[in-house]
Amino acid sequence: MQFKFIPLAIALAFAGSAGAQEIIKIGHVAPVSGPSAHLGKDNENGAKMAIEELNAKGIKIDGKPVKFVLQLEDDGGDPKQGTAVAQKLVDAKVNGVIGHLNSGTSIPASKIYYDAGIPQISPATTQTKYTQQGFNSTFRVVANDAKLGGALGGYAVGKMGATKIAVIDDRTAYGQGVAEEFVKGAKKAQPGVQIVAKEFTTDKATDFNAILTTIRGKNPDLVFFGGMDSVGGPLLRQMKALGIKAKFVSGDGTCTESLPKLAGVAAVTGTVTCAEAGGVTGDEQKAMDDFSARYQKKYNDNVKLYAPYVYDAVMTMAAAMQQANSAQPAKYLPVLQKIKYQGVTGLISFDAKGDIKDGSLTLFNYNDGKKTKQEVIK
Structure with missing residues (x-):
């Protein structure tokens, strides 16, 4: 048996190349325990789909290959637990946060992220106060209350x-x-x-x-x-x-x-x-339908509610990093504030407070136990 020896210089080059991959940590928070755990899990699934698809694209930022890593946290829908996990994410030096689901957890947590300079995009928080606190790091991808x-x-x-x-x-x-x-x-x-x-x-x-x-x-x-x-x-x-x-x-x-x-x-x-708190019409409906089909195939379950908005929140944050050529919060935050990203839930861009521009609503009723779309209100 013959052994092929790789010259040390080449081996080191390979090692250096592998080690050059930058890790970008995205925090995600939702209640995966408690009465709203089914919605929290739906959110987590949307985040996981986005991260997997981003990594499959082999994205480079500032010329370096990057790997997105999701740090999942459970706030139980409880404000005290929400602030505790927010501090945990800050201590872990995450590059951005997607969450929380409930207004009661998002609002107190947002101060912690703001003080640390970490951008936060909520896929579900609708309480008007959330974006009226004067925090330039706070965004949402759904219409407010x-x-x-x-x-x-x-x-x-x-x-x-x-x-x-x-x-x-x-x-x-x-x-x-x-x-x-x-x-x-x-x-x-x-x-x-x-x-x-x-x-x-x-x-x-x-x-x-x-x-x-x-x-x-x-x-x-x-x-x-x-x-x-x-x-x-x-x-x-x-x-x-x-x-x-x-x-x-x-x-x-x-x-x-x-x-x-x-x-x-x-x-x-x-x-x-x-x-x-969202909705698409016309040509945009196909993107939403395609997402729902991918979700169902992957998890053998239907979208519960917010998964597509979580997915879009992750993708929007990643797009801001790519456009800024940096995953450092201070560098991509100004880009995120001016972003225009075509997501599965529609065009995402934010006003000066961090609210989604032209947020839409979809009205539903139930027929024989099936949630049925009535109309979209812009």
């Missing part, structure tokens, strides 16, 4: 003809925010609309009998709920059990494929109208 809640309020009275509305929220930053904007939107569209009840619960509640009995006595023709599907589903189920025949309107937190399983098909069919 002012648009989402306001548009739903106008739609409820204008298109659905609601005159007597009961409002319930889960006391989270998201739930309260979207409920407040819904009421503003409804009153702006129809000053004479009656808000016959304002009730609240928690994001971990399972028994709504007391507040629903009160609401039933007010005989509303529409109930608005600000919160997530893990609460909205059981709430709907108990509304039906109590014989409340009011229409049910909610934001993106309940607008999921899982809602019929949580509420029961009978409780959602012909009753629910919800809005997703």
Whole structure:
């Protein structure tokens, strides 16, 4: 047997070439434990898809090959846990952060990322305050509550003809925010609309009998709920059990494929109208459909809600790094602020506050347990 010896200089050259690959760490935070774990996992899946596709392209930045590495963290939907994992990502010197899912975790975490100079793109945070804190490192790829809640309020009275509305929220930053904007939107569209009840619960509640009995006595023709599907589903189920025949309107937190399983098909069919904070029409629909097909093939599951927005958030951040020719936050942040990236969820660019420009909404209802698109509102 003959052995071929590689000259030392060549061996060192090969070693140097391999070692020259730059590692770019992207942090991702979502609740993969707790009541919204199914949505958190959906987000993680979207991030993983983006990272795998980026690495498959063999991207170079500043002439050097790079490898994107995802650091996954679980905030459990809890603000204290959210700030703890935010500090963990800062200590790990990540190049950027995608997350969080909940407004209640994104908002306190955003201060930590801002102080460290690390860009944060949320794929799901809608609370208006998130981008009104004066942090130039804070972005979102979905419409905010002012648009989402306001548009739903106008739609409820204008298109659905609601005159007597009961409002319930889960006391989270998201739930309260979207409920407040819904009421503003409804009153702006129809000053004479009656808000016959304002009730609240928690994001971990399972028994709504007391507040629903009160609401039933007010005989509303529409109930608005600000919160997530893990609460909205059981709430709907108990509304039906109590014989409340009011229409049910909610934001993106309940607008999921899982809602019929949580509420029961009978409780959602012909009753629910919800809005997703994003939406595509025309030629853009094919890109979204292609993403959904790739997702289904990879995970043997349907997109729950935010996965395409997570995917686009990762891709947008990577595009800013490529255009800046650097993954250093201070160097690519100015590029991210002016980015124009055509994603699967549409064209992504940000205003001066970090809100997505021309954010759209998609209205859905449920037919025989299937989430069904109604229309896109720009």
